[in-house]
Amino acid sequence: xxxxxxxxxxxxxxxxxxxxxxxxxxxxxxxxxxxxxxxxxxxxxxxxxxxxxxxxxxxxxxxxxxxxxxxxxxxxxxxxxxxxxxxxxxxxxxxxxxxxxxxxxxxxxxxxxxxxxxxxxxxxxxxxxxxxxxxxxxxxxxxxxxxxxxxxxxxxxxxxxxxxxxxxxxxxxxxxxxxxxxxxxxxxxxxxxxxxxxxxxxxxxxxxxxxxxxxxxxxxxxxxxxxxxxxxxxxxxxxxxxxxxxxxxxxxxxxxxxxxxxxxxxxxxxxxxxxxxxxxxxxxxxxxxxxxxxxxxxxxxxxxxxxxxxxxxxxxxxxxxxxxxxxxxxxxxxxxxxxxxxxxxxxxxxxxxxxxxxxxxxxxxxxxxxxxxxxxxxxxxxxxxxxxx
Amino acid sequence: xxxxxxxxxxxxxxxxxxxxxxxxxxxxxxxxxxxxxxxxxxxxxxxxxxxxxxxxxxxxxxxxxxxxxxxxxxxxxxxxxxxxxxxxxxxxxxxxxxxxxxxxxxxxxxxxxxxxxxxxxxxxxxxxxxxxxxxxxxxxxxxxxxxxxxxxxxxxxxxxxxxxxxxxxxxxxxxxxxxxxxxxxxxxxxxxxxxxxxxxxxxxxxxxxxxxxxxxxxxxxxxxxxxxxxxxxxxxxxxxxxxxxxxxxxxxxxxxxxxxxxxxxxxxxxxxxxxxxxxxxxxxxxxxxxxxxxxxxxxxxxxxxxxxxxxxxxxxxxxxxxxxxxxxxxxxxxxxxxxxxxxxxxxxxxxxxxxxxxxxxxxx
Numbered sequence: 098x099x100x101x102x103x104x105x106x107x108x109x110x111x112x113x114x115x116x117x118x119x120x121x122x123x124x125x126x127x128x129x130x131x132x133x134x135x136x137x138x139x140x141x142x143x144x145x146x147x148x149x150x151x152x153x154x155x156x157x158x159x160x161x162x163x164x165x166x167x168x169x170x171x172x173x174x175x176x177x178x179x180x181x182x183x184x185x186x187x188x189x190x191x192x193x194x195x196x197x198x199x200x201x202x203x204x205x206x207x208x209x210x211x212x213x214x215x216x217x218x219x220x221x222x223x224x225x226x227x228x229x230x231x232x233x234x235x236x237x238x239x240x241x242x243x244x245x246x247x248x249x250x251x252x253x254x255x256x257x258x259x260x261x262x263x264x265x266x267x268x269x270x271x272x273x274x275x276x277x278x279x280x281x282x283x284x285x286x287x288x289x290x291x292x293x294x295x296x297x298x299x300x301x302x303x304x305x306x307x308x309x310x311x312x313x314x315x316x317x318x319x320x321x322x323x324x325x326x327x328x329x330x331x332x333x334x335x336x337x338x339x340x341x342x343x344x345x346x347x348x349x350x351x352x353x354x355x356x357x358x359x360x361x362x363x364x365x366x367x368x369x370x371x372x373x374x375x376x377x378x379x380x381x382x383x384x385x386x387x388x389x390x391x392x393x394x395x396x397x398x399x400x401x402x403x404x405x406x407x408x409x410x411x412x413x414x415x416x417x418x419x420x421x422x423x424x425x426x427x428x429x430x431x432x433x434x435x436x437x438x439x440x441x442x443x444x445x446x447x448x449x450x451x452x453x454x455x456x457x458x459x460x461x462x463x464x465x466x467x468x469x470x471x472x473x474x475x476x477x478x479x480x481x482x483x484x485x486x
Numbered sequence: 487x488x489x490x491x492x493x494x495x496x497x498x499x500x501x502x503x504x505x506x507x508x509x510x511x512x513x514x515x516x517x518x519x520x521x522x523x524x525x526x527x528x529x530x531x532x533x534x535x536x537x538x539x540x541x542x543x544x545x546x547x548x549x550x551x552x553x554x555x556x557x558x559x560x561x562x563x564x565x566x567x568x569x570x571x572x573x574x575x576x577x578x579x580x581x582x583x584x585x586x587x588x589x590x591x592x593x594x595x596x597x598x599x600x601x602x603x604x605x606x607x608x609x610x611x612x613x614x615x616x617x618x619x620x621x622x623x624x625x626x627x628x629x630x631x632x633x634x635x636x637x638x639x640x641x642x643x644x645x646x647x648x649x650x651x652x653x654x655x656x657x658x659x660x661x662x663x664x665x666x667x668x669x670x671x672x673x674x675x676x677x678x679x680x681x682x683x684x685x686x687x688x689x690x691x692x693x694x695x696x697x698x699x700x701x702x703x704x705x706x707x708x709x710x711x712x713x714x715x716x717x718x719x720x721x722x723x724x725x726x727x728x729x730x731x732x733x734x735x736x737x738x739x740x741x742x743x744x745x746x747x748x749x750x751x752x753x754x755x756x757x758x759x760x761x762x763x764x765x766x767x768x769x770x771x772x773x774x775x776x777x778x779x780x781x782x783x784x785x786x787x788x789x790x791x792x793x794x795x796x797x798x799x800x801x802x803x804x805x806x807x808x809x810x811x812x813x814x815x816x817x818x819x820x821x822x823x824x825x826x827x828x829x830x831x832x833x834x835x836x837x838x839x840x841x842x843x844x845x846x847x848x849x850x
Contacts, residue, residue: 403605406558410516410606426561476604 104451111300146343153346155283166306167295168198177316186238222251230261245276250391259288301345305338497542500614517557569593578727581752582827618659627651644841710755732823769816772842
């Protein structure tokens with residue numbers, strides 16, 4: 098029996114998505130850029146997917162640029178915006194808790210003469226919108242932040258930030274990879290110019306994502322070649338992926354409210370059970386104002402790495418920090434930015450629920466997590482583990 | 487339910503075959519690769535963060551996938567830096583010649599890794615070491631040389647006591663290296679013909695001197711003179727960490743006869759050189775002495791054989807304990823190049839009785 102509780106890393110494909118991809122015949126064999134009918138058929142499939150994804154975030158279809166995923170969308174948004182905005186704007190405002198696919202392009206731009214301001218969150222992972230807005234002056238090219246934090250689920254208030262960005266004439270990018278499908282996301286309500294969406298976080302296939310680009314904005318492409326995707330992303334799009342993405346978007350649109358309520362109840366039940374059975378357990382983040390399906394927990398007296406492996410051997414799949422290329426885990430920079438010590442970050446795990454999570458799984462997981470924690474805490478007391486650090 | 491074994495896997499052929507064999511024998515194998523060394527970034531990069539794409543780990547992962555047991559990478563870099571690399575640098579700076587493999591076994595593989603194993607409900611830790619563990623009906627565990635004398639690694643394992651041996655498995659102890667490779671081929675392991683690793687893992691270029699200098703503060707470098715046995719200074723040197731007892735090359739002196747390092751004096755920074763026959767000692771004082779089975783040792787003077795470097799043959803000797811953890815060891819026929827910091831391991835025939843670290847040589 099496996100219990101998958103790592104939906105923030107990637108949700109299992111929804112049955113309708115599987116079916117659509119298995120029946121790849123929808124798209125035929127053509128290239129959507131070709132003139133002939135095979136090409137036209139492929140193009141129709143691609144455009145239908147674009148409409149479905151656009152509808153999910155209440156955007157016009159032509160604002161959707163397909164990419165290879167959240168990472169590419171973030172790269173295109175940040176590098177593309179910074180390199181296309183002129184007028185001596187050399188400043189970027191971000192936060193200290195962004196995804197690596199945001200942090201790495203920002204570091205790259207720092208090397209090319211940009212100044213990056215990184216606003217720290219409070220202890221719950223929330224960024225003070227007024228503080229961030231105050232940093233948005235007239236030399237700012239881009240403001241970028243995650244709408245929902247991947248590791249702790251904190252939801253950021255962005256209205257004031259959107260207004261300040263607009264006043265300053267800068268571009269506003271939201272990384273909504275963890276928000277879409279978890280909370281209602283409408284580009285007009287949020288007031289963003291650019292928004293990252295990832296398919297496999299909502300039960301679509303991995304390897305496809307999108308960047309919403311407000312019509313009228315032209316980003317410098319990071320992938321050079323043909324004129325696909327309004328000239329902002331060259332290359333034949335991942336057609337089967339896009340079809341799956343579209344189906345997932347439609348499924349999420351239909352199910353969001355029901356799914357959200359159901360998952361919230363399960364997540365609260367799990368949290369309450371663990372708080373009741375593990376003395377000293379701490380939720381990282383507020384109980385309110387976050388995506389309930391993300392539980393980032395500091396387990397007292399254990400190394401998260403040992404807990405993670407012990408849980409996997411018992412069939413419960415969770416995560417910690419971010420995996421390195423070799424498959425070891427690094428402590429979360431988000432938690433340290435929230436004021437947790439490195440030792441606390443090393444004792445923290447992320448449990449994330451999603452559309453496939455059942456009540457039975459949560460009941461079983463609650464019992465297994467509490468039992469494994471007791472065992473690991475006894476076997477490898479953290480004071481012993483920390484003594485070496 | 488079968489016993490669970492946590493197998494330390496490096497990606498090399500030995501630990502791969504060890505894990506595969508235990509899996510075939512019905513153990514509940516969990517493969518673990520340890521991230522130990524602080525890796526540098528690849529040259530052409532401006533990226534932040536760490537790079538950790540070890541091809542070796544990928545080899546280990548492939549073995550686990552092929553055999554069908556779980557595999558994980560764990561991060562023990564902080565422990566390794568504090569307990570192994572730190573000791574390595576401190577020892578060189580202190581005019582001694584460390585043995586990091588012994589320290590890694592003692593501090594990491596059979597200590598930290600065991601803590602992890604307990605957390606995973608493992609009954610045993612296994613490695614691909616060439617050594618044997620036997621138990622007698624009374625419940626005593628014996629550590630023995632590997633059957634393949636050329637591969638025997640028991641020297642590096644002398645710190646294991648009864649508690650450690652009881653929970654350790656060495657599946658390769660009775661195999662020849664060639665058999666292990668054959669086994670790997672038969673199992674279809676892609677690393678069957680991978681070459682042996684030779685250097686110390688955290689000094690891949692073998693340049694210990696530069697490594698120590700990078701890790702040390704300049705105030706910690708002990709410069710001094712190269713002196714002859716009668717105290718005559720014949721040259722200056724750039725730090726005691728450049729030398730080991732028995733060293734002949736790189737002394738930077740010209741003499742009529744080949745000169746060797748006889749002794750390195752931490753206090754004065756003096757490096758004493760002499761002719762080859764002056765390398766001989768009557769014995770040594772060992773510190774941090776541990777016996778594999780303390781109950782066996784009844785005191786008094788005992789005859790045994792002692793190995794003072796990994797690649798040296800064991801020498802007949804007599805041992806007398808000076809205190810709980812110090813011993814006086816006298817060679818029956820003298821011993822050459824007794825090197826402070828190196829492990830001295832006590833054998834009787836095939837059996838490892840215990841060992842310690844060389845504190846100093848004893849003359850006449």
